[in-house]
Amino acid sequence: MSLTEKIANYIDQKSGLYKNVSDSIWDYAETRFDEVRSADLLCKTLENEGFHVERGVANLETGFIGTFGNGKPVIAILGEYDALAGLSQQAGSTNYEPIIPNGNGHGCGHNLLGVGALAGAIATKQYLEDNHLTGTVKYFGCPAEESGYGKSFLARDGYFKDVDVAFSWHPGTINTVMHARANAVINATFKFKGRSSHAAASPHLGRSALDAVELMNVGVNYLREHIVDEARIHYAVTNTGGVAPNVVQAEAEVTYLIRAPKPNQVKDLYKRVLNCAQGAALMTETTVEEQIVGSCHNLIPNKTLEKVMHQHMQDLGSAKLTENDIHFAKDIYSTLSEEEKKVAALQVGKEVAQMLVDRPIIDFLAPLPEEPFFMGGSTDVADVSWNVPTAQCSTATWAFGTPFHTWQAVAQGKSSYAHEATMLAGKAIACTAISALENPTLIENAKAELVERLGGETYEALIPKDLVPPKSNRESAAIMA
Template sequence: MTTTVDLTQYISEAIEGKRDLFTHASDRIWGFAETRFDEFQSAELLMELLESEGFTIERGVAGLETGFIASYGKGLPVIALLGEYDALADLSQEAGISTYHSVLPRGNGHGCGHNLLGIGALAAAVAVKDYLQEHPETQGTVRFYGCPAEESGYGKTYLAREGYFKDVDAALSWHPHSLNAVMHGSSNAVIHGTFTFKGISAHAAAAPHLGRSALDAVELMNIGSNYMREHMIDQARIHYAITNSGGLAPNVVQAEAEVTYLVRAPKSAQVRSLFERLVKVAEGAALMTETTMDFKYEGACANLIPNSTLEKVMHQHLVAFGAPEYDEEEYAYAKAIYDTLPIQNQQEAGALVGPELAPLLAERPLPNFIAPYSDEKETFMGGSTDVADVSWNVPTAQCITTTMAFGTPLHAWQTVAQGKSSFAHKGMLLAAKAMAATAIESILHPEIVKEAQQELLDRLGGEVYDCLVPADVQPPKRGE
């Protein structure tokens, strides 16, 4: 019988034996830095690696040009590893330094560490494959889900809507962070929509009465949405960006303007209701300005459903592997990054770990411990993730591992700068080991999966998955 010690040693050797393969691939994806639905090079690299490891590939799943599923094994249970690989716009940054320096003006950058995330999940899938290959008597299937557009567009939502998780027994994921822990909590659901207004162009001085300003409509919509804030629940969020102001000439009445919105709330029904109200605000702005309005869904995702059963197994293995060891050069670089953070970021990070650990981590900002696990109280993440849509369909667990200096904010240049560091690689491989061990234990002990599935049913309490993306909305194609 395989023990935890045996499994820990097997997984460590399997992943460390291919360390160079995994870290090199992560660095290449960091360099590609492709944004939502355009991750063609990144997806191709992942598929090539998986094919070389004996996986069969299904490309273009759920209408996603950069989405795919790689499978190995036979029979039940089916364990899914979720991989992301999209970057963020306007976050180009040179790697390995502690000052802001954009490599390419307005270029992209991996400001959320998804270059690490995708390869970490891939490394876990390969380790599970290696185990199944060496133990042919073991029944089970491992799948790597290539999930594009997590940052905006939400590829997993389309995969869930089209039923690609219906035959999956458990799903595992992770996220780059500045702590080592297993996550137990929920998140905001979100709907992302873009609103386009069209009016009538005219000379703003000679004949303003003949014009109808689309920019006025955008501004009025924004004012209306800001008044909505007083009449929402506290955890809801609305934020927007004007993506087309109608031109650069103030003496021309703007004939077209556009604004894109994210609406968030703790429950899917709440966010749907808020978005419907926002559409009414947009319609009102169009009426006031005698313009026309059209909107489109850019994507959406549900609220996250935690699963204590799987999380406890993952935490047990994370503890068994232990936090990485760091050398003085790594601590020095992390300290240099930490010193660039605004004092508010440092204080908030310190509050998370308490007054005893905060000053220690301020001096040596790479946590060399595994945080305790507790499911007594759910944490709440104000942001959103399309892992949530998976969690409504199949028991799902996630961990975080240290890939950046303590307190580093996501979606910032500091995250990009650390994305190829040696400690980022160490955190990525720790996450891979924890996920692989959790997957293999779930295969070897089907009762874990059954208990996790019952927990999911209990948490849902009769609710069923209702995708927030309408059935007629499809993911964009290249060039759209």
């Protein structure tokens, strides 16, 4: 029996367990740093499967590491389980239909991601046991990928120093091995303080913090013309200082995401944004306090591992599809705008896109690209990839064209094809992990590639050394329970 067949059997035998765990995490829909029930369920599942679980690692209340085995090599498998705010949606519906208005939902599929990684870790553990192999598999429970950067805290605190290689995956609309790079990012808040006054009777006595926020944003918008092409800057006003227009707002706050291709570039760009904030404070005679609340590096691909993962995905084949799956996916596809469909078509080409109109679930494996493609966004997997060789895949858990962070993605989170694609990802991870366990040369070559790609640079976390991750909101967790 081949390796892929053995791993497929391991995972298929427990697929009912994995689907139930995934659906439960979908139900919990806990956002960053509040994944109390989700993390607990994953921890208990790992413990039931024979893993030793350490909770609360790196001061992450909902972070954990499940470990099985001993000795080298050490394989890390990365799991996520946080949802997004404002994306509540009924499962299986082809209409926008929130369960709770403005509630949470798994619009990035992390209920699937965490469980696919879980399946990969447990299958790797079973293979180690059955073949009496030396080696260690670690499941990293990584909270708050969505603008919380749980892995960055883990990397900053040295939790990957003993790891040899790492693997993960992400839900999506295509079956592929990710040969990709992504922007580094700094997430910062700027709090302005002024002086309140009656806006009509004594406006000259007031100093508007809200004016400062607006002027900062105008300054940053002018700055956009003078940054490198791949950089991105975006913001949200998180405190307007009140709702009364007849009061000069004494406080206001804005949060920024500042992205650039390299850590040094994003640090420099952050300083320029900070200058805009300080200039706005000077113009309005207010004060400003800034704080970096999260960050991550740029993603470093590793083709040595990716080639092995790609070969295993070829051997595994695509996820199973039924006519009901195709019908549901077609209905989801029909909800997309023409612009969204055109953007999706650019990813696969006009001919393939036309074929997918009537059967909009991709059931083929995309070629492994020669050069890394650029993702405008960011991922905290990047901080792991700076420390150890890292490979990731994606599987078609959603209908072709489904945008990330949408109600359509949430609606498909419990579909049978999402479950099957999750199992496929787990199988690909486990097969690649075992190839690394059994082939020390593969690990050596992957490490050599990482050194070459870093070009002499070394990892230094972008988040401040003294920054402590937020604690979970116990009150909201109790309400959800």
